[in-house]
Amino acid sequence: MKLKDYLAIVDWFDGELITKSGLESQFSFVWCKDTTITKEGQTKFKTILNSGIRINKSVIILEDETITDEEFDLFHSAVAGYISTLTYDKWFKTKD
Numbered sequence: 131m132k133l134k135d136y137l138a139i140v141d142w143f144d145g146e147l148i149t150k151s152g153l154e155s156q157f158s159f160v161w162c163k164d165t166t167i168t169k170e171g172q173t174k175f176k177t178i179l180n181s182g183i184r185i186n187k188s189v190i191i192l193e194d195e196t197i198t199d200e201e202f203d204l205f206h207s208a209v210a211g212y213i214s215t216l217t218y219d220k221w222f223k224t225k226d
Contacts, residue, residue, distance in 0.1 A: 131182050132181065132183065133178060133179050133181050133190070133192065134179035135179070136183060137179075140161060142161070143159065143161045143162075143188075144188070145158065145187070145188030146155060146158060146159055146189045146190070147192065147206060148191055149192045149195075149202060150192060151195075153157075153197070155202070155203070156220070157207070157212075159209065161209070164224055165222055165223075167179065167221065168220065170220050170221060171221030175208075177194060177196060177197055178201060178202070179217070180194070181194035181197065182194065194224065208222070
């Protein structure tokens with residue numbers, strides 16, 4: 131399963147997102163069914179979203195070894211909301 135497929139079906143996830151090579155973030159990874167990724171966001175985070183995943187309890191492990199530190203950090207920061215509102219709204223959509 132790819133990360134984008136899992137995010138499309140999961141109602142709620144609150145845990146960790148890490149890479150196979152061991153990259154992790156200081157933020158937890160929280161996702162809910164009310165959040166979607168826009169076309170621009172899908173393009174921006176294509177490598178991460180298309181990565182195969184393994185799930186171990188509350189940890190999602192990204193299998194793609196080509197994910198860079200910068201891509202991972204930006205994705206994780208963006209999902210956590212540590213980007214401008216304008217940029218967040220370009221990449222994500224939240225149902226009210």
